[in-house]
Amino acid sequence: MVERLPRRSDQPKANGIVGQVVRLLHQRGLSDQDVPVPVFMFGAMTLDLVELDANPLYAMGIKQPALEELFETRALELGVEIRRGHELTGFTQDADGVSLELTGPEGPYRLRTRYLVGCDGAHSLVRKRAGIGFPGVSSADIVSRTAHVTVPGAVISTERAEMEVPGVGTFGLYAWHRTERGAYAMLPVAPGVLTVGATEWDAPAPGEDVPMTIEELSESLARVYGKKVPLGPPVGPGPHMLRRLDGRETRVAANYRAGRVFVAGDAAHVHSAMGAPGLNLGLQDAVNLAWKLAAELRGWAPPWLLDTYDAERRPAALRVAMHTQAQLALSAPGPAVTALRELFGELLGDEATRRRIAALMAGSDLPYPMSAPPHPLLGRFLAELPAGPAARARPMLLDATGGLRVRHGRVDVVRSEGPDCVLVRPDGYVAWAGSTPDKSLEQALETWFCESLEMPA
Template sequence: MITDVAVVGAGPNGLMLAGELALAGLRPIVLERLPVPDDQPKANGMLGQVVRMMDQRGLHERLGGGPESPVPNSAYFMFGGLPVDLSVLDESPLHVLPVPQPRIVEVLEDRARELGVEIRRGHELIGLTQDDDGVALDLSGPDGAYRLRARYVVGADGAHSATRKLSGIGFPGVSYDRTTTRMAHVQLPEEWLDTATGALRVPGHGAVRPFLPHRTERGGFSYAPLPGHPPTIATTEWDQPEPAQPMSLGELRESAFRVLGVDIPFTPPEGDGPHLLRRLLGGNTRVAERFRDRRVFLIGDAAHVFAAGGSGLNLGLQDAVNLAWKLAAEIRGEAPSGLLDTYDVERRRAAGRMITHADAQQALISPGTEVTALRELFTDLLADRDAVRRVAELIAGTDVRYDMGVPGAHPAVGRFAPELELRVGDDIVRLAELTRTARPLLVDLTEDGSVAAAWSGLTDRVDIVTGSAMTGGPTALLLRPDCYVAWASDAASPDTAELAALDTAMRRWFGVLEPVSA
């Protein structure tokens, strides 16, 4: 027996992919080396466009957000430890959802199991062989070695990906060996916590805003008070000798003193663990030579790693959603020629932008008087609203626009779905509520309903919704299952040329040849 897709890795990216495949009617198998979920809070939450993506799939509330549309951060953020004043923007693109990674895994695993996904924990990939019809995986499980055959394999198994290595895919890039990062859950003096702003007021130094990197000439410091967990503090220093002893709270306290110049008298965290206590030496910025090798694909850290606080999940989870619908279409025999190849093209570009983000931040937080001068200049630039907008879009990942193959297309084409409210029958709904099925979606808000009428026989391949707009935006648009716009119009009644462009988009992305008359 051959399974459709084997997903190697049960972290957030692998579980997201498995859930998306299940929504598309497949039954993937998830293979995870660890016997139980990792309880280390590697990420403190979701940052950027991925927050809206969670809303598009009905997961925002389950992850701790509200049932309404996610509200962007319109106050402030940081880029390379420099303040970015988002209040100067008419509309901020930057969303933040504080939630520890173990909770993300829990929610995505629950969702995958609800959709019928099989998850095998304690099953390690040790061999992989491809042929024209599928992939043979050699695995070591609790009951011994066995072989599993799949049509396709997706490596979501992290920076040290066995899938990538066994497929012979190179992982070129740069390793940084100058930094030492220390982090831990701690108990802080209650009188230091500013309940009005959320900041940590450090006597003799000043306020440190939550969740944002704080740079001094001697290193970096951050403070993250995640709800329901002890606060996390972290330091980064350059050119420190490698410690001979295991990481300790005392080591972190000494590091914080060197970075800030004052003592922080924290104590061990209260309550049951697990509690974070971690030291990281160096870091990497690397991108796989290719994200696809015939029937093997890579997503998340298996495809790319970089140091840009909070943005890794933004990239990896969108890898998963981008790949899933294309892979499902191929397996169902509905994919147009070349559809699977667009995964590497689109997500490689997104990874490139994120590396620009990471490298720029790395440069801005480094020690040295020349870096301080650069920061002063960059601070001047961030007084300009257009500069703030561009930096905010880079952080959020909203500056990526896919090439949909339509020259001179509507400005929304190639970008993530706009936030729209529409009246459908007697109900007022958000566009995000119409994308929960992960199917292609044609939305017709024109006066005469001509767009929907032209394609009314395509409900087997594309969902069609008609209504009227409650907010501004396109009058008609075609969304891919990953919620990127493939076609759009502002016309009250699109003309022949626009409808022909819609036909082209249908064929390009969904293999639709012609409408089927009722």
């Protein structure tokens, strides 16, 4: 693994993960958080999930630097070489591999690899050099400002998720709030310190070369909220967030593969952060591609397996692009949007609507295409799996009959008490399910793992 930064960034970014990948991290033994969230937000509107049976929306509270440390520790345990302070400057590919041009602490050098995966952000060099398009839309009329601040005189109650500012008003915490002039959010991040954000449409914005200040955020928040809120500098050690974002980009790569080159994460998709879908989407890209590359490198992958990465993950990104744009539209000011929110609020009173949106936000609403016979589990993520094989990212055949065996040992056969046998890929998705093992199970084993059942004599 090549990483341009010489060390893990300590800049404040995400404060947690929301979505289906939380359950996958639990499977892998990387999280002990496996409880669905009772309340979330959609388009700065409350999404009440308390009474929802089989709530699919899970969250994991972890700051991004700690999350990166968690992943790095696991990677090192598995023997991964991480080259920090090494930057990719170019590459060429041929039928047998990819030749990389890199610059490290001791100067430029070359490296040969069989495949290249670009996880190098929205301005991805890998994506551009591979000739992969990045179509989408730009919204230039939106300005967001975010900073770590103190609010002098404020009384914060995390139990009630409220902050009382004498002479100003009461603010709800942990959520976006929309007004007729924009949207704002407040999130406690440390004792006495909050992340405060304000988003405006058609608002004045200084040039990119003008440094962002807390006073600029305070003025923006006053325009959105309607009253001046006293904001002060944060206390304690940094780094502290002080960020301005002009405009919004919503883009999805035209394809996720170009020969032996792949893109994942922000290199493959960018969108509004509303609903916090970014880490869920990008991490699922990585999990989807990783086991397929491993199968290819070990020599048993079917020739079409790597193509399924694009077929499975690009539609997921298009769904996120759609719902984040919808949330941004629902958060915009204006009487027409107010009317739309009133109607949408009525729809949120229906359990079916809440369930559908929760699945959309979790990234669990879109099954992967499978060629096996129809079954409710087919193409879906299966959260409840035996801990051992799941933690090792091994494919599994959950055997409800007690008599199944496989020939080559590429699939772990695990006795199951369920009514059906289930074939599960290393990423937790179901490739086959049925009450009676038959030729379709044989076909699924051969299709995904070049494996076969070992029939009794």
